[in-house]
Amino acid sequence: MEAACAFAARELQAGDVRAYSTLAFVHPIPNSLWPHPVARELSTSSMDVTFPAARSEWFVESVRRIAQLGKLIANWDSYGAEAPNSYAQRLSRTVLNCLSRLDFKPKSIDASVEGGICIAFGKNGHYADFECCNSGNLLAAISPRDGEPQVWTVEQTDDGVRNAANQIRAFLARGIT
Amino acid sequence: MGEKKWQRLTLYWLYRVLVCFGRMHPRRMMRNGRAADQNFLPDEQLFLRCRQEDVDEDGVIKPSSVHFPDQSTNREKYSSQFDVLLPDGSPNSERWIYWGVIVCTVADIPPAEKSAGKVSYAFGVVHDPLDHNYGHAELSVTKNGVRERNKNRINDQVKKTYRLILAKKLSLKLVPLI
Numbered sequence: 001m002e003a004a005c006a007f008a009a010r011e012l013q014a015g016d017v018r019a020y021s022t023l024a025f026v027h028p029i030p031n032s033l034w035p036h037p038v039a040r041e042l043s044t045s046s047m048d049v050t051f052p053a054a055r056s057e058w059f060v061e062s063v064r065r066i067a068q069l070g071k072l073i074a075n076w077d078s079y080g081a082e083a084p085n086s087y088a089q090r091l092s093r094t095v096l097n098c099l100s101r102l103d104f105k106p107k108s109i110d111a112s113v114e115g116g117i118c119i120a121f122g123k124n125g126h127y128a129d130f131e132c133c134n135s136g137n138l139l140a141a142i143s144p145r146d147g148e149p150q151v152w153t154v155e156q157t158d159d160g161v162r163n164a165a166n167q168i169r170a171f172l173a174r175g176i177t
Numbered sequence: 178m179g180e181k182k183w184q185r186l187t188l189y190w191l192y193r194v195l196v197c198f199g200r201m202h203p204r205r206m207m208r209n210g211r212a213a214d215q216n217f218l219p220d221e222q223l224f225l226r227c228r229q230e231d232v233d234e235d236g237v238i239k240p241s242s243v244h245f246p247d248q249s250t251n252r253e254k255y256s257s258q259f260d261v262l263l264p265d266g267s268p269n270s271e272r273w274i275y276w277g278v279i280v281c282t283v284a285d286i287p288p289a290e291k292s293a294g295k296v297s298y299a300f301g302v303v304h305d306p307l308d309h310n311y312g313h314a315e316l317s318v319t320k321n322g323v324r325e326r327n328k329n330r331i332n333d334q335v336k337k338t339y340r341l342i343l344a345k346k347l348s349l350k351l352v353p354l355i
Contacts, residue, residue: 075267077228077231077242078226078267078269078270078273079225079244079248079249080244081244107233108233108239110230110239110241110242111241112241113241113242113243113244114244114245114328114336114340118239118240118241120239120240120241122233122235122237125235125237127237127240127341129240129241131241131337133333135329135333137333139333139334139337141240141337141338141341143240143341143345148342149337149338149341149342151333151334151337151338151341152334153333153334
């Protein structure tokens with residue numbers, strides 16, 4: 001663990017400011033170690049790099065959950081479901097990172113029987129999710145309690161995911177599309 | 178949980194002993210050369226098994242648990258709800274006795290849909306008897322009038338919309354223990 005953090009710190013010094021958060025997805029870091037003292041020190045140095053505040057408990061749990069889902073084997077639902085592959089895991093970590101920055105906690109994270117990982121939200125019977133597919137596609141959906149669902153393909157950039165997350169958040173706040 | 182587990186086990190084994198008379202499957206589940214019956218009434222129930230993780234804390238079935246296309250189900254006309262929990266000899270199928278049962282009716286199957294590319298999709302249910310499970314049926318999709326079994330040839334948004342609509346219609350019949 002210490003070695004992983006030290007590696008991240010070296011990468012940071014080399015100018016790769018995203019290394020620390022990227023590495024956190026690869027190595028599950030206990031919440032007590034987040035942010036690592038080395039990174040915290042660097043974040044307040046003259047590098048003018050800002051790190052997210054201490055990662056919330058749900059974020060750390062969610063990262064662990066994705067790692068767990070990655071260990072599923074084919075036919076885990078008894079109806080022939082595919083296990084989430086590395087594309088789906090990587091995509092879901094990207095989405096989760098964005099949600100963390102927005103402090104937008106998902107209700108559940110589950111494997112999808114159609115192959116992939118579903119990051120779901122819900123409120124008062126309204127439902128929304130991100131589906132990170134094994135094919136590498138990223139879908140977002142909103143489904144009002146008494147209305148027709150809407151589904152769209154999300155651009156796999158920070159802006160794309162953030163816009164979709166904001167749409168979902170607004171939908172859940174209003175409860176209508 | 179412990180008490181529920183024992184109740185379920187007692188019920189299950191009574192079912193197995195009294196109905197099956199020691200067979201792996203009840204006699205009525207065997208195909209015995211019977212032809213498929215494609216007549217479905219709109220209020221006929223279709224049973225599926227589910228795990229605890231497929232149901233959220235409000236008892237709602239998660240869309241991530243819905244297959245598309247070709248979700249296997251068991252027809253009410255030829256099955257009991259417990260039939261979907263009977264082991265079929267595949268690995269881990271003996272654990273199905275702890276799973277739950279979810280149900281929808283034929284009328285709950287989403288209506289036809291057109292994708293952005295003007296491809297028309299129609300959804301339905303097809304009786305697909307197996308040798309040891311005559312009541313087996315599949316939720317099917319036809320693309321421009323031809324049955325499509327390859328999910329990679331179905332528009333992602335159509336697929337997702339179908340799953341969201343169907344998940345809202347599914348209800349829990351038997352609570353899963355694991």
